[in-house]
Amino acid sequence: xxxxxxLVRLLDLDQDxxxxxxxxxxxxxxxxxxxxxxxxxxxxxxxxxxxxxKDMAREAxxxxxxxxxxxxxxxxxxxxxxxxxxNFVAYPPDMDTIKEFKNSHMNGQxxxxxLVDLNGNYVPMPSDFDDFTKKARLDCIETTGExxxxxxFLRDIMVKAGFTPYENEWWHFYDKNVTPxxxxxxxxx
Numbered sequence: 459x460x461x462x463x464x465l466v467r468l469l470d471l472d473q474d475x476x477x478x479x480x481x482x483x484x485x486x487x488x489x490x491x492x493x494x495x496x497x498x499x500x501x502x503x504x505x506x507x508x509x510x511x512k513d514m515a516r517e518a519x520x521x522x523x524x525x526x527x528x529x530x531x532x533x534x535x536x537x538x539x540x541x542x543x544x545n546f547v548a549y550p551p552d553m554d555t556i557k558e559f560k561n562s563h564m565n566g567q568x569x570x571x572x573l574v575d576l577n578g579n580y581v582p583m584p585s586d587f588d589d590f591t592k593k594a595r596l597d598c599i600e601t602t603g604e605x606x607x608x609x610x611f612l613r614d615i616m617v618k619a620g621f622t623p624y625e626n627e628w629w630h631f632y633d634k635n636v637t638p639x640x641x642x643x644x645x646x647x
Contacts (some may be wrong), residue, residue: 459594460497460499460517461502462499462588463639463640463642464475464501464502464565464566464639465499465500465501465528465566465628466467466499466501466502466505466510467497467498467499468497468498468499468500468502468505468524468527469497469498471500471502471505471506472509472512474500474512474521474522475512475521475522475523475524476486476507476522476523476524476574476578477498477523478520478523478524478525479493479495479496479498479524479525479526480525480526480570480587480588480608480632481493481533482495482496482616483626486538487498487529487540487541487590488590489562492529492533492536492537492642493529493530493532493533494567494613498524498527498528499527499528499566499609499631500527500566500569501528501565501566501567501633501636502526503633503636504527504566504567504568504569504633504636507620507621507633507635508511508522508557508571508619508621510618510619510620511571511616511618511619511621513617514618514619515573515612515615518582518583518611519575519576520573520574520575520576520611521573521574521576521578521617521640522571522572522573522574523571523572523573524570524571524605525570525571525572525587525592525629526563526568526569526570527563527566527568527570528563528565528566528642529563529564530565530642531641531642531643532643533609534547534548534563534564536566541590543590545626548618549565553572554593556641558638559638559639559640559641560638561633561636561638562638563640564641565638565639565640565641565642566639567632567633567636567638567639568630568631568632568633569621569630569631569633570627570630570631571611571612571616571629571630571631572587572629573611573612580607581604582603582604582605583605583606583608583609583612583629584596584598584601584605584606584609584628584629585601585611587629592630594611594626594627594628594629595626595627595628596610596613596623596625596628597625610627612628612629613628614625616631618634620633620646621633621634
């Protein structure tokens, strides 16, 4: 099992995830590659909870696709430089002065996920990933039908597995059950 600090390779915990690290490609809101690794790393305890959620999705006829888990601190800085809006991008920490860490992508204790069908095809969800409009909120009144149902199902299984949803992004979940680890710039491949 590949491991570095609190981080493990998610596929070493369970092979059934579909990994599509959006920020390892130019197909994201920045239009460029934000980080240069392709393996999905996650806090080991967060990963165990994600496996539970994935298993619940599988029982209901879905698979789980992971768009983002651990991301280095330099990636957070790039995001902030492009979109300095704390509703969508957390302010990058000053690693020389930070005293208190939070559950974050920068320590692998947050995930961005969606549901797909058993063949890996997208199913209707409330919005596209990294939609910076009100449609990204699960409670948006414009979200109806199957997209709302799927978004609510994802939220419900993630909560049952121990995650806390972020109200402004239907795809983003915090693992607040684990003690926040130090943020890292680790390159894992």
